[in-house]
Amino acid sequence: MAISYRSTRSTAPETVSFGEALLRGLAPDGGLYAPVTLPRVDFASVFREDAFPDMACSVLSEWIGDEIPAPDRDRIVRDALDFPVPLAPLVSGGDSCWRDVFVLELFHGPTLSFKDFGARTMARWMGYLLERRDEKATILVATSGDTGSAVADGFAGQRRIRVVLLYPGGKVSPVQERQLTAARPGVQALCVAGDFDDCQRMVKEAFVHPAYAAARLSSANSINIGRLLPQMMYYVLAASRFAGEKPWFCVPSGNLGNLTGGILAYLSGLPAAGFLAAHNANDFFPRYLSSEGAAFAPVIRTLSNAMDVGAPSNFERLRALLDRPALRRLIAAERVADDDTVASMRRVYEATGYVADPHTAVGLEAVRRRRERGEMQGPVAVLATAHPAKFPETVRAALGFEPEVPERLASLGAEGASVEDAAPSAKALRPYLGIR
Ligand SMILES: *Cc1c(COP(=O)(O)O)cnc(C)c1O
Numbered sequence: 001m002a003i004s005y006r007s008t009r010s011t012a013p014e015t016v017s018f019g020e021a022l023l024r025g026l027a028p029d030g031g032l033y034a035p036v037t038l039p040r041v042d043f044a045s046v047f048r049e050d051a052f053p054d055m056a057c058s059v060l061s062e063w064i065g066d067e068i069p070a071p072d073r074d075r076i077v078r079d080a081l082d083f084p085v086p087l088a089p090l091v092s093g094g095d096s097c098w099r100d101v102f103v104l105e106l107f108h109g110p111t112l113s114f115k116d117f118g119a120r121t122m123a124r125w126m127g128y129l130l131e132r133r134d135e136k137a138t139i140l141v142a143t144s145g146d147t148g149s150a151v152a153d154g155f156a157g158q159r160r161i162r163v164v165l166l167y168p169g170g171k172v173s174p175v176q177e178r179q180l181t182a183a184r185p186g187v188q189a190l191c192v193a194g195d196f197d198d199c200q201r202m203v204k205e206a207f208v209h210p211a212y213a214a215a216r217l218s219s220a221n222s223i224n225i226g227r228l229l230p231q232m233m234y235y236v237l238a239a240s241r242f243a244g245e246k247p248w249f250c251v252p253s254g255n256l257g258n259l260t261g262g263i264l265a266y267l268s269g270l271p272a273a274g275f276l277a278a279h280n281a282n283d284f285f286p287r288y289l290s291s292e293g294a295a296f297a298p299v300i301r302t303l304s305n306a307m308d309v310g311a312p313s314n315f316e317r318l319r320a321l322l323d324r325p326a327l328r329r330l331i332a333a334e335r336v337a338d339d340d341t342v343a344s345m346r347r348v349y350e351a352t353g354y355v356a357d358p359h360t361a362v363g364l365e366a367v368r369r370r371r372e373r374g375e376m377q378g379p380v381a382v383l384a385t386a387h388p389a390k391f392p393e394t395v396r397a398a399l400g401f402e403p404e405v406p407e408r409l410a411s412l413g414a415e416g417a418s419v420e421d422a423a424p425s426a427k428a429l430r431p432y433l434g435i436r
Pocket of ligand 1 (some may be wrong): 113145147254256259359
């Protein structure tokens with residue numbers, strides 16, 4: 001059985017396979033691909049598997065079907081998701097607001113954020129499909145944070161895919177810059193003399209301008225359904241660990257891709273009590289859930305910069321899956337400003353000894369507020385989206401010390417950095433895309 005996918009903007013019956021949706025990224029009408037019908041997954045039997053990659057293989061088979069033959073499909077998933085996914089209680093016993101609150105650590109992949117799940121899996125699927133079609137592609141991505149390094153690392157070494165990565169010079173942190181510019185086969189990092197909006201504009205221009213058609217550009221941000229499906233898997237893993245009790249999930253959110261992964265899992269039958277979307281000052285989604293007329297807003301820069309999104313692109317996909325009353329029944333949302341984020345890092349560390357990165361801290365604060373109001377009883381899994389070592393300055397300001405640096409970050413860039421300077425104009429991309 002294969003699921004088919006359709007653009008969120010399409011009223012026509014045209015549908016595409018998973019592979020087509022994956023390779024296209026954005027639909028030709030500008031919409032996002034979403035499943036036409038949702039598979040019903042037999043989670044009781046999935047939960048009987050104890051290894052994470054086994055669970056992932058059985059669930060993803062329902063969403064992808066046999067377009068990629070089962071042995072290859074499973075091999076790719078096992079190879080991509082080969083790092084640990086710990087789920088740990090914040091406190092042992094006790095009577096605090098953290099009782100039954102668990103952190104689901106999604107930062108044990110190579111680039112230390114949850115984006116490794118989607119980027120690594122998607123890169124391998126794309127590489128496989130291009131090989132079969134005897135085609136090539138170039139991934140063009142503008143990044144201000146974690147997406148770029150996850151994509152660069154995930155796609156590095158895929159023979160049929162070249163990655164060109166744009167970041168705003170002087171506007172990413174030293175750790176981020178080291179992650180973005182580490183020399184990787186098939187990856188070209190460009191340090192743009194401009195801001196993030198310039199980088200995004202260059203990418204958009206290249207995508208629509210006919211001169212760039214020959215470069216076969218593709219995108220790897222969370223508009224791509226291929227990044228979202230692997231992100232269902234840690235929700236599945238967490239739910240399997242709460243024997244019979246339905247957990248709440250708290251998701252630090254920006255573009256709403258991570259949350260959409262959880263909602264897709266839920267709609268295919270995953271037992272969950274509900275979701276809490278935790279946003280920073282970029283609070284379009286909390287405003288939307290509380291009042292009908294909320295509008296997108298310009299980006300506000302915050303300490304949790306990977307969530308600095310004014311117009312979340314996956315909102316369109318969420319709305320295609322569920323109407324506003326249904327979203328409100330299933331999802332609560334909180335807005336956590338920077339001073340509360342820092343206070344949350346401090347409060348959690350003092351109460352539990354846990355060092356949270358600023359994104360995870362937004363989630364923890366959202367849960368604390370709900371718990372204070374007597375809501376969200378029972379187990380809560382807070383998605384820990386990044387390793388605190390990615391944000392040493394913020395951790396030091398909040399806690400007075402810098403977090404321990406994992407070996408894979410410490411040794412990053414040992415093979416040297418590879419980066420070129422670029423003017424803030426789409427023309428500057430041409431040499432890197434093989435266009436004159
Ligand atoms: C990307 C990112 C987020 C936001 O995820 P979305 O899917 O964009 O909602 C949260 N935390 C971290 C660390 C991230 O890198």
